[in-house]
Amino acid sequence: MNFKFWKKRDNSKKKKKSKGREWVDAIVFAVVAATLIRVFFIEAYVIPSGSMERSLLVGDYLFVSKVNYGARIPMTPISFPFAHHTMPILNTKAYYDGVQWKYRRLPGLQEIKRNDVVVFNFPEGDTVALENQVPSYRSLVRASGKEAVDNMYTIVYRPVDKRENYIKRVVAIGGDTLSMVAGLVMINGKPSPLIETGQMPYRVTFKTADVNLEAVEALGFSIQRNEIFQYSETEYMLKGSSKMINQLKELDFVATVDPLVTNEQSFKEEIFPHDKNRPWNVDNFGPIIVPKKGWTIALDSANLVMYGRAIQAYEKNTLEKKGNDYYINGKKETTFTFKMNYYFMMGDNRHESADSRYWGFVPEDHIVGKALFIWMSWDSFGSWFNKIRWNRLFRGID
Structure with a gap:
């Protein structure tokens, strides 16, 4: 009896890949690998403005870790590789928002601490006037009214992970009481001076x-x-x-x-929470409590001025007032308990920074990652070899 345990495969008949097919396979592999690295491990960013000077200068190129705080699972999973929210040249959306995943984050190496330099999605970037994006949509509405702004510009909505990326320093974490007196930050009643590299x-x-x-x-x-x-x-x-x-x-x-600090009585309407009953400005405001996961507040007019947007826009609830009563998701409530931690961010260039003093708290689901180090620094004012700031290359970020 003749048993045949295996048959030798004839590789000579296997069709060899064309050069074009090999290039396509290599490109697809590179795109997938680079995307996974950007999403789950590390991503490069460039500093576009002077809000963090002198800690970070315009033209600094950074690596930002997704691992330290835990990588955020994409909430808008269908998007064009390497484009954030807008396609280059075409100026169209670089993502499809018909599919949205809930906020989830992988385990991280550490918790977010005070004085960490963090990249995050701009909280007020949910609604954007395309033709005028430098002031936020809500700033435009406060200045000109919603109807006028909506008629003047093309208005779009962006999911959390497709909002503009900002970089600032964490000055207060959830549960902290923050105030500012004559330019000096106070955390839980103790002075928190501007770091040495701030200005x-x-x-x-x-x-x-x-x-x-x-x-x-x-x-x-x-x-x-x-x-x-x-x-x-x-x-x-x-x-x-x-x-x-x-x-x-x-x-x-x-x-x-x-x-040079702003007079204590000089009220600035653009300062959060944009309430004339709180005469706050860029150098004098607070005290204000930063929301923390599990923290419960009473639903009253004073708290809603401060936390109403967080309850509705960030925690995704409907909030209505009927007579003297408040309704959350159609149910009468007297209190609200936060489900996320929040952070208060400031730029190190204190008088040239649009930060939490203007638009309030940053929810944890907006956190992108921790700034690690500068790998390149380009000075547009420099000449020849001085355009590269050699002393900043591979410098860590404190």
Whole structure:
């Protein structure tokens, strides 16, 4: 009896892949691999504005970790690779929002802490006026009214993970009580000074009109970046870190140096929560409690001014007032319990930063990742080899 345990495969008849097919397979593999790395491990970002100076400069290229806080599972899974919310050149949506997944996050290496530098999706970026995106849609509505804005611009809605990416420093976490007095942040009643690499504006008076600006620039101040502005022959506005200011005070031609802070009584309507009963401004506001998962608040007019948007837009509830009663999702309630942690973010360039002082809390489902280090830094004001800031390459972010 003849048993045949196997038959040798004839590979000579197997059709060889064409060069074109090999290239297509390689490209598909590279796209899938790069997408998985971007979503679950690490992603590159560039700093477009000066809101984090001097910690982060315009032209700094960063790597942002998705692993530290746990990678967020995509909430809008169908999208064009490597495009965020808009297709280059075509200026059309780069995603399909007909399929939406609920917020989930993989386990991380750490919790978000105060002073972490974090990339997140802009909370007020849910609604966008396409032709005028620099002020938020809600800022436009507060200034001109909803009907006027809707008639003037093309209005679109963006899912959480397709909103603009911002980068700021966490100054308060869920459960913290935050206030700001004359430019100084207070957390739970204790001072939290601006870090050494942050900057504030100062009014500097020199003893003579013949100011040695070269000596001033040698300390790190830059005329090109508008960090030196002249009021009069002897008075200037300089923006710098506390270290730079202390060095400036030691120059023999400097008379006085005073921080420029907004008057305590100067109400700014653009400051969160945009309530005239709270005369707050960029340097003086609070106290304000940052919501925390499991924290319960009473439903009253004062709390709804502060937390109403979080209850509706971020926690996704309907909220109605009927007479003196409040209804959440059609049910009469006297309290509300938060389901997510929230954070209060600020830029290190305190007077040049659109941050939580203007639009409020950042929910945990908007968190993208933790900024790790700068891998490239490009100075558009530099010349030739000085365009690369060599001293910033591969620098960690504190």
